[in-house]
Amino acid sequence: MQEKMKEPIDLEPLFPDRAAREPLEAQLVRRLRAAIESGFFPAASRLFPSRELARRLDLSRNTVTSAYEQLVAEGYLEARVGAGTFVTATLHRARRRPAAPPREPPAVAQKLAAIQERLDAVGSSFGPLRVGAPDLGAFPLRTWRRIERANLALPDQHLDYGEGSGLRELREAISRHIAQFRGVVADPEQIIVVEGTQAGLHLIAFALRQSGGTVAIEDPCYQLASTIFAAHGLVLHGVRVDAGGMCTGELPRKASLAYVTPSHQFPLGGALPLHRRTELLNWARDNDAYVVEDDYDSEFDAHPLPALQSLDRDERVIYVGTLSKTLAPGLRSGYVVVPRHLAPTFRFARAATSLGASAHLQKTIADFIALGHFSRHVRRMTAIYQRRRRILIDVLSRKLPPSLRIGPAQTGLHVAIRGPREFDDVRAANSLPQGHRVLPISLLCLQRDDCRGLLLGFSAGSDESLAQAAAMLAESLTPGSKGR
Numbered sequence: 001m002q003e004k005m006k007e008p009i010d011l012e013p014l015f016p017d018r019a020a021r022e023p024l025e026a027q028l029v030r031r032l033r034a035a036i037e038s039g040f041f042p043a044a045s046r047l048f049p050s051r052e053l054a055r056r057l058d059l060s061r062n063t064v065t066s067a068y069e070q071l072v073a074e075g076y077l078e079a080r081v082g083a084g085t086f087v088t089a090t091l092h093r094a095r096r097r098p099a100a101p102p103r104e105p106p107a108v109a110q111k112l113a114a115i116q117e118r119l120d121a122v123g124s125s126f127g128p129l130r131v132g133a134p135d136l137g138a139f140p141l142r143t144w145r146r147i148e149r150a151n152l153a154l155p156d157q158h159l160d161y162g163e164g165s166g167l168r169e170l171r172e173a174i175s176r177h178i179a180q181f182r183g184v185v186a187d188p189e190q191i192i193v194v195e196g197t198q199a200g201l202h203l204i205a206f207a208l209r210q211s212g213g214t215v216a217i218e219d220p221c222y223q224l225a226s227t228i229f230a231a232h233g234l235v236l237h238g239v240r241v242d243a244g245g246m247c248t249g250e251l252p253r254k255a256s257l258a259y260v261t262p263s264h265q266f267p268l269g270g271a272l273p274l275h276r277r278t279e280l281l282n283w284a285r286d287n288d289a290y291v292v293e294d295d296y297d298s299e300f301d302a303h304p305l306p307a308l309q310s311l312d313r314d315e316r317v318i319y320v321g322t323l324s325k326t327l328a329p330g331l332r333s334g335y336v337v338v339p340r341h342l343a344p345t346f347r348f349a350r351a352a353t354s355l356g357a358s359a360h361l362q363k364t365i366a367d368f369i370a371l372g373h374f375s376r377h378v379r380r381m382t383a384i385y386q387r388r389r390r391i392l393i394d395v396l397s398r399k400l401p402p403s404l405r406i407g408p409a410q411t412g413l414h415v416a417i418r419g420p421r422e423f424d425d426v427r428a429a430n431s432l433p434q435g436h437r438v439l440p441i442s443l444l445c446l447q448r449d450d451c452r453g454l455l456l457g458f459s460a461g462s463d464e465s466l467a468q469a470a471a472m473l474a475e476s477l478t479p480g481s482k483g484r
Contacts, residue, residue: 011056013040024059028067036076036087044089047077115230122223122443127436128461128469131414134325135459138381143373144364151363159359164351166193166335167362173369174321174335181299181378183310184319186337192350195332195357197296198224200320201259203336204292205232207349208257216258218246220444220451222266222294225259238446241265243408245272248279258284258291262308263298264412267444267455271305271411280308284316291317297325300382301411315339323365325413325459326378333357333365385413388458392470399474407453416441418453425452428477436469 013035016027035041047053050064057064068085071077078086104110125131165171171188178184194200205228215229219238226236237255240247245265251258258280262272272280284291293308309319322334338346350356368374393409400406400417407416418441419425425440432438439455456473458466 011053014053014057016057016059025063025066025070028057028059028063029070032067032071033074033076036071036091041087043087043091045087046083047085047087049084112231115227119223119227122439123437125437125439125455125457127432128465129436129438129456129458129473130460131439131455131457132325132329133457133460134328134413135381135384135461136328138384139328140373140377144368147367147371147373148360148364151360151367162356162359164354164356165347166191166356167359167366169370170362170366171335173366177369177374178307178319178321178337180375182295182304182321183306184337185310186319187340190338190340190343192336192338192346193357193362194334194336194350195354196324196329196334197294197320197322198228199332199354200322200334200336201225201228201292201294202232203346203349203353204257204318204320205229205234206353207342207346208290209234210256213257214252214255216251216255217446218260218265219446219448220267220441221259221446222261222296223444225294226446229257229259236446238448240448241268243268243270244276245270246276246280248272248276248283251280251283253287255287256289258289259294260291260308261294261296263295263301263305266294266296267414267439267441268407268416268418268451268453269410269412269414270408272308277308277311281312281314281316285314289316293317293319295319295321297412299326299378300385300413304411309337312339315341318342326374326381327365331361331365333361385459388463388466389415391463391467392456392458395467395470396474399471401474401478404453404477413459414455414457416453416455418451421450421452423452425454429454432473432476436472438473 014028014031016024016031018024020027041047048056050068051061054061054064068077068079072079075088076091078088080086105113168188170193171191174191174193175186175188178186192203194203201224209232212233212235214235214237216237216239217226217229218241220241221238230236234257237252239250245262246260260272260280262277264271280291283289291308295307298304298307307319309317316339318339319337320334321337323331324334336346389409392415393406396406396417403423404417404419407418409415425442429438429440441451441453441455445451456470461469
């Protein structure tokens, strides 16, 4: 038997706040929902007819009718022809079921949580010594906006789904650019446009991972690379890094992938010499493995070594490039260059995981490159970053205590300073004044416990702020200071 609305009833919980910005209908829906959930209106009880409730609340009947219809759609109310509107009979019964006991997440989620904890421990850098960020104040905004506005009137096909591997015009522009700047020869069909380096590494792991497979990775290494490979179930095998990059003579035999930053090792700096590059390529050939070359900031070197991919004769190198360092990280744009025989697999893997980035953004980048603005910007910023690198090295060489030494600093957008085994780099990184933080190298290691130091960027701040921050850092690392 249905329970009827009892008279008189206090409708205070339903009265709207007419001074609020929230629409009256939305208020009524929210208040009716709360009244039902709290039991103010019991299960199976009949509500006032819409006309009557509208009169009592001084609302229009349409407002009440619309609120009732919304709650019917949500399952809180039932409308019965000729009988009225009722609170759903089973609603409170379902809500009174006992809460489920606490559950542990599945094993894969627990593994991801452990990986996240390790990544969170590294943290991020900020301030003038921030690592991995270009000088956004030097971004050619006026030129970019002019090209962007011109591309607003996209042809109809650009408003539909596009190729997951990227806009043809952009892949062609990238093909010409990397051939000129990095010696990488690749047809547009070998290029997959992705949303930055991280997306590129995810794509590689997705396309080539083997259950329980091993990836040989630099130790210390780029923290997001190790995170991504581990998240995809690959076993990380750290390979020691010295002043010449990865010690290729220590590569494992049973790895299907090797991840390297040969042009500017992250984080210690330095470039992989020719004999090690040859050894790495021979290892890949002999072990039927692939090498992932992360070429993240070499374009800012006035005389860079050719990309590892340009030496590859056995189609073993997968080249990853990014526009995050050359233009801006917020564009979320990068690319992967794959061997010809892998191109169909990677195009499928990309389509299976993403239907591609914004066609408007891709067209803007393509025109920016094709019209020569990108190469001019890179040349201009190369001169600026070389000057800032000299400023940083000059301050550090004069002010650092003798126990700390500057790592290889000829290329790229960061410099490492190395300390003895007992140097507490985590404490030093966390003890800088507010607004400043640098990365501790020890937290970028996989198995090593002999690698201590700090990672310093020089591309994010002005010349003056960079010099001041470097002097402040050096002072904090002198004996007796809080950073020691």
